[in-house]
Amino acid sequence: MNTAKNKIIEIIEFTDPVCTWCWGSEPVLRKLETRFGEQVKISYIMGGLVKDITSFYDSYNDIGGDPERSNKNVAKHWVDASERHGMPVKSEGFKLFSREHPSTYPQNIAYKAAQMQDQALANRFLRRIREASAAEARQTNKTEVLLELASEVGLDIARFLDDFNKGTAQRAFEQDLATTAKYGARGFPSFLVKYGEKEMVIRGYKRYEDFKALIGHLTGGEIQERPFSANEESIMAFIIRYGSVAPIEIQMTFDLTNDELNSTLDSLLTGKRIQKREAGNGYFISPKVSASACDSSTGVCTV
Numbered sequence: 001m002n003t004a005k006n007k008i009i010e011i012i013e014f015t016d017p018v019c020t021w022c023w024g025s026e027p028v029l030r031k032l033e034t035r036f037g038e039q040v041k042i043s044y045i046m047g048g049l050v051k052d053i054t055s056f057y058d059s060y061n062d063i064g065g066d067p068e069r070s071n072k073n074v075a076k077h078w079v080d081a082s083e084r085h086g087m088p089v090k091s092e093g094f095k096l097f098s099r100e101h102p103s104t105y106p107q108n109i110a111y112k113a114a115q116m117q118d119q120a121l122a123n124r125f126l127r128r129i130r131e132a133s134a135a136e137a138r139q140t141n142k143t144e145v146l147l148e149l150a151s152e153v154g155l156d157i158a159r160f161l162d163d164f165n166k167g168t169a170q171r172a173f174e175q176d177l178a179t180t181a182k183y184g185a186r187g188f189p190s191f192l193v194k195y196g197e198k199e200m201v202i203r204g205y206k207r208y209e210d211f212k213a214l215i216g217h218l219t220g221g222e223i224q225e226r227p228f229s230a231n232e233e234s235i236m237a238f239i240i241r242y243g244s245v246a247p248i249e250i251q252m253t254f255d256l257t258n259d260e261l262n263s264t265l266d267s268l269l270t271g272k273r274i275q276k277r278e279a280g281n282g283y284f285i286s287p288k289v290s291a292s293a294c295d296s297s298t299g300v301c302t303v
Contacts (some may be wrong), residue, residue: 009215009223010041010194014185016049017107017129018096018140020078021205022189024085026130027246028208031253034238035208035225036215044126046108046176047188053097067097078134082281085205086248088135090280095139105173106141107133112176113160113169114150124153124243131244135279195219208252230254235264236287239274244284 011032015022032040050056057064061077064070075094082089096104107129114122128149132138138145143164150160163169183192183201190203193211195218202214215223228234235254239245251261265285268274277284 007219007222008039008041008195009036009219010043010192011211012043012045012192012194014045014047014180014183014188014190014192016047016104016188017111017126018104018133019049019188020081020089020134021085023087023089023130023134024081025189025205026087026127027085027249027252028206028211030238030242030245030249031208032211034253035228036223037226039223039226040215044111044123045179045185045192046111046173047180047185047190048105048108048173048177049188050097050102050104053102054099067099067102070097071095079281086252086282087246088279088282088284090135090137092137092280094137096133096141098139101139101141103141106143106146108176109169109173110146110150110160110164112172113163114153114155116163116168116172117155117159121153121155125150125155127244128153131279131284135282135284137280193218195223228254230256230260232264232267236268236273239268239285240287244277244286246282246284250285 011029013022013025013029029042033042053064053067053070055064061073063073063077071094074096075089075091078089078094079091110129111122111126114125129140129146132145132149133140140146140149146164147157147161151157183190185192185201185203187203189205190201191206192199192201193214195215198218200214200218202210212225235250238250238253242249247261247265250256250264251258256264265274269276272288274285275288277286
């Protein structure tokens with residue numbers, strides 16, 4: 001039985017770091033974390049979308065077989081999806097697959113290697129893989145790209161390489177694949193939603209309103225949204241918390257109109273509190289870093 005101490009709803013996403021609708025679910029998950037606070041715990045199970053693109057085929061989007069043709073069709077699919085979910089996508093120069101790198105399994109295994117060090121850093125790393133794949137058109141199944149992203153978020157590179165190369169992370173990924181099969185999560189994203197002894201699986205992209213209704217149903221109304229304010233300071237706190245956010249993530253979380261979003265961002269830009277980073281068909285927003293600021297967590301100083 002749930003008590004006041006353990007009234008937590010768990011939302012576990014069956015995912016792949018380069019799944020476009022998992023990328024599109026980021027605003028929804030961040031809204032859940034913001035609106036429900038510590039009442040919601042979000043975690044990830046790696047499902048491995050493409051073991052080998054040369055033997056994979058998505059007939060609906062004509063993706064699979066030849067890597068170069070697949071890259072073109074993946075890029076088109078991602079841009080089409082971006083027009084619906086609002087997260088940035090870069091199609092120019094897009095190259096996710098090659099004959100030498102035909103799989104998305106390396107990204108999945110890399111997340112498991114990061115998870116062995118630190119869960120919070122692993123989640124930051126997963127987000128950077130998603131950003132780099134979708135919005136920067138980087139080939140994230142290359143080990144050197146994964147190393148660069150791991151370094152960016154502050155992971156111990158020597159340990160990361162050890163876990164990544166010596167089979168430890170591979171075995172953890174295989175356990176995730178077994179869990180994915182157990183729950184019949186054949187498409188991504190899928191979500192396992194748990195509350196005490198109750199659990200259910202929902203498949204595909206889901207709106208915030210769908211999750212809110214499901215949380216109310218599973219908890220009998222015991223878990224509710226927390227009061228929130230859509231003011232400049234709370235929006236700035238959201239940006240600081242996540243470090244890099246797309247405009248749609250702010251707009252969805254705080255229920256802003258286009259005019260309200262633009263007005264808030266203009267004010268924060270004028271006040272030199274945030275900075276914009278162009279990314280494909282959109283951009284990211286991050287806190288403005290003061291001159292020669294140093295990050296003790298990553299050991300990086302910026303100018």
